[in-house]
Amino acid sequence: MQATTKVIALFLSFLFFSINTRAKKPSCGAHLLHAIINKKDPSWFSKQTAKRQAAQLNYQNKQGAFMKTTAQVTIPVVYHIVLNQNQINAIGGIAGIQKRIDSQMIVINRDYGRRNADSTTIPSAFKARYANTGIQFCLAHRKPDGTSTSGADIITLPNTTKKIEETNTSGQDLFYDAKFTNGAFNTWDPSQYLNIWVCNASLGNDTNGILGLTVPPYFPNTFGYNPNEVGVILNYRAWGKRSTGFEPYISGCDKGRTLSHELGHYFNLEHIWGDDNGACPGDAGYTDDGINDTPIQGAENYGCPTFPSVSCTASAPNGDMFMNYMDYSDDICLTMFTPGQVAVMQAEVASTGESYSLTQNNNVCYWPASVANTQGTTAIEIVPNPFSHQININYAEQPLAIRVLNTLGAIVFEINTTSIGTNTTLINTTPLTSGIYYLQVQFKEAMQTHKIIKE
Ligand SMILES: [Zn+2]
Known part of the structure; x- marks a missing residue:
């Protein structure tokens, strides 16, 4: 009897320990989207990889080098804040919303413009691959009807808690609280604005739910998505950069890097480890992110690894580029995109890319007269x-x-x-x-x- 109790106690403590060590922050929701589109077209990932390879090759051939040093595009951004009054109050009301927007714009413009001060932490082995995307963002100051906006489109939900919604049978219903507003997402013309929906996507605690989820601009043409679904869903507790005061953030997600990551998906990047459940070359099901200058990586990283962190021997001795925005490391450790990733993003905003029109409408960022x-x-x-x-x-x-x-x-x-x-x-x-x-x-x-x- 005593032995059995000991075994149970040991088992319980093992279980508790396992749960504790596995406790992770909520993840990006790309896997939800992948599961849906895998059913539509099982070869989509390899097709997208081919597209990324072509973009990198074109970029090299056209420029003789990866980096684009002259052109810069600016993309208008609107934040649809879809929260209930309790949630809005919790983040500091209207002032808190504006603070998050202002800090978030600074973070994404620095990260995408190769101006983030914490780039000093990039290991010297990867420093040469610290790249400027050539993409910048401006905050919308004109609504589609021409009237003024602070860039925050606030949609206040009833205080009754909405559950995160599971995907429906058609597999296109990935919008959470946003869809409860009279059945509409309140999307602003997706050919003019990059729509970001700030929602409660936490599922009530910090280990479930999602940090963000992005429907990229190529989805309508490729998978038949409604263009009004194109954009980024952002967890309101992983939005903007922490400053003073009572500001609830999900642990590790308080430096605004969730949006830097999601925008990578928006511009056609996938996760740096290839979303293959930790596989390395030679393992069954191994896939790569399709980017030539990101190292081969087993699984995603959490927290803040110490360099070098080698998950596949193929990438020894430098190992994982865990500081890449397309990994899952904590915000404080995410600092760079590579030239290969930039080539893919540049192809997306070039005149043949699906988000090109966004670069042609900067006037919506001007304050009206x-x-x-x-x-x-x-x-x-x-x-x-x-x-x-x-x-x-x-x-x-x-x-x-x-x-x-x-x-x-x-x-x-x-x-x-x-x-x-x-x-x-x-x-x-x-x-x-x-x-x-x-x-x-x-x-x-x-x-x-x-x-x-x-x-
Ligand atoms: Zn992601």
Whole structure:
């Protein structure tokens, strides 16, 4: 009897230990999507791999090198906040929402622009592969109807808790709380905006549910998805970057990297380990991410591994690139994309790619004329406005670029900012004909656009 009790106690402690060591944060929901589209087309992954290989080859042949150093595209982003009032209150209400949006925009622009300060932690063996995607993001300041928006489209749900929804039989119903709003996702024109739905996708605790899930732009043409489903679902507790105050975040997910990862899926990247349940070359079912310069990797990483971490002997001695945004490591350890990944993403935003149209609609990021000049994260002052032969622009932070655009969004002229004053600059507007223009002032982490009128 005593022996049996001991065995049971041992078993229970083993079980408890196993559960503890296996406790993980919720994962990206890509596996849910994969399970569905595998049924539609079992060869889709190899087809996508071929597409990625072609993109990398084209990129090499066209440029003679991987990196694109000149072109940069900007993509408008809108956040649909689909939460109940209790959840909105928990993250600090409207102010908390804006704080998350502002910090999230900075994170993705730094990560995609190779400007993240924590890149210093990239091991020297991988440093040469730290790449700039050439993709930047601006926050929508015009709704589809032309009226102003802070970039936050808030859809308040009833406080009655909604359960995360299982996929339905048709396999296309992967939207969670978002779909409860009168049956609509409230998608803004997906050819103009990159839609992000911020939802409660935690399933009530931190070990179930998802951090994010992305329906990439190629899904409508390839798998018959409704274009209104294209975009990113983001767990509201893995959104933005932690700052001061009471801000509930899922452990390890408080630096805004969930969106950096999901946007990788949006631009046609898959997980760095190939989603093959830990297989290495020679193992049954082994697949790769289709990227030539990411190391062969067994399974996903959690937490923050120590370099070198070798999961497949094929990638010894440097091992896994666990600091790649397309792994599952904690936010604090994710720091880089590779040139191969950039080639795939660049192919997606190039004129033949499915998300090209997003790069052609930056005017939705301009504040409408009705909005006061001081609105925005980096205040500027424009005097006088309306103007005749000159305008003064006053600013606290040194602009990187100042442009005058016409009402179609075309650049009329650009100021050389290398020689402008530290707090003010005077622009000669004599060459402009009378009419309406937009003054665009680009800062390191923000862009302001304001309507100006030449009398
Ligand atoms: Zn993922």
